[in-house]
Amino acid sequence: MCARSVTTEAIGKAFGNERILEDISLHIEEGEFCVIVGPSGCGKSTFLNCLSGLVEVDDGYVAYDGADVTGKPVEDRDIGYVFQEFEDTLFPHRTVGENVAFGLEQQDGGLTDAAIDERVEEVLELLNIGETKDSVPEELSGGQQQRVELARQLVRRCDLFLFDDPLADLDYKLQKQMELEMRQIHEELGSTFVYVTHNQDQALKLADRLVVMNDGRIEQEGTPTAVYDSPATAFVARFVGDSNALTGAVVRAEDDEVVVDSEVGEVHATPRDDVGEQAGVVLLRPEQMAIGDAASGRDTTIQAELRGVTYTGEVTEFSVTADGLDREFIVSEPGRPSFGFPGDDVAVGWDAADAQYFERLSVSDSMTVKDIIRF
């Protein structure tokens, strides 16, 4: 199996007066599983459409394996593209088998009917929908339809597959199952996958390379762990994974720490970028905060009030609030520990190394501290 690399250089796109994409340069290696994630309206689907050729770019270029394909129509690019709206894209007048065979029939140097049939049955088996071959899409469940959409792209064994949030319309359980299958399929095919999703959880699970987009630009790209552990901006930290946010300006810097005058008093944090005069945000991961006795002796400890306890199956989430805070923080602990009942006082603390201070909120100028806090 071969795979293609994808390169974009300074891509820009506008619909009417609205700028959708701004100066996007990205290189995706051969065989990579690249996930593009961002909030709805950030331009990620448009970017994918630019990669596929379904949308023409205004500025910049797109290259496959280093060769410019910018003006090439999508039907000549020999790429797979899995749509999110599979209910709308499956051919209603053709059976599942005929839907899946359609792409193979279009390939040059045509396969024989028998060879096509063999490939179709093989891919339907791979996706566990062999029994639907002679049904029309209308007769299938949403999950089955989604697999047919997947099958008719995968059967073509392209070097490059693009996915537009293909699991978004599936129920939770099916989504989890398909996530695992997506990774397996990627390994089996060895092709390059570019996968767009709004679901940061899914993005972290699937990606070799994670690209976070916001407001038509790339906020950060890197491995999932790099993005999660060292977010480049407050937006990334807020969007990828869960976090609690405090705001305030730095009152003094000590070695590689800063002390921030926040809503709950002075807190210790580690600066992620250059420290200036303006107010920034301190972001805390729920699992890196301590609650109860473990909170004492941390770089920062505050007195809080327990508001609620939620057991999620793996961890217990404690929601707490403190004087000066108009919202609740989430602190998570593995297992099912107890720190009292709602209304009880409880100590909450963290080390400066685990609290990230950002003055750079986003690559986009439109983000304010308020937006980050409310996110």
Added chain:
Amino acid sequence: MVQRVNVRHVLVAYFVLVAGYVYLPIISLIGFSFNQGGLTFPFVGFTTQWYTELFANDAIIGSIVRSLELALVVTVITTFLATATALAYRYDFRGQRAILYLLILGIITPGITYGVGAALFLLDILQMDKGLWLAIPVHVVWTLPFAVIVLLAGFPPTLSENEQAARVLGASRLTTIREVILPQIAPTILGAAVFAFTLSYNEGTRSLLLLGQDNTMPLQVFAIASSKRPTPMLFALGSVTTVVSTVLLLVGGYLVVTGIRHAD
């Protein structure tokens, strides 16, 4: 004692009145076409004499054949243009609205006014000779907007998504149209064609001044009706036309509706 008026009964009576107003002329037309007497009451006795006369009348049969020929050509042109227009109309483009309004103008312009204008333009300005085929463009202007509207209403809502999917799967534009689009819209196209055919067959005023000696069926009817001694043969002609048109429209309607259902 005050009797309560049953709304249901009032509505039924109203419906009967309206339906009677609309359909009685048609029914009496068919009834009198079998009347042994004259054009009016009394109904003397049953006869098929007028039908025999009708089919023996070369002038009328000639006009019907001309109308059918004209309608056939107009239908083919209209169907082709309307399908292309409706397919293009799914995309956003500059002047999209203007094109629709220009098309609709073909419906709202009074037929006789348009007929005079067409005669002025084709006969006087372009110096063309009168004849049956001169009516083709004039009829297409009349039938095209109906066909486009029928098609737009009958297209499956997912046609554009299907088209995109076909392109991504590597299909050329021609293959996409042949294997993905046409199979899905074929019933609607047939329905639109039937509408176009009926509209063209029954259209008289727009081509009134263009035909010369080649009278079409509607014009032949005008000629007979305004002559001094019309016979119930006119009713026979009216009955045949009405029944055939109704059947065609029912077929067309059925095709469009099943096309829409199938798309859902």
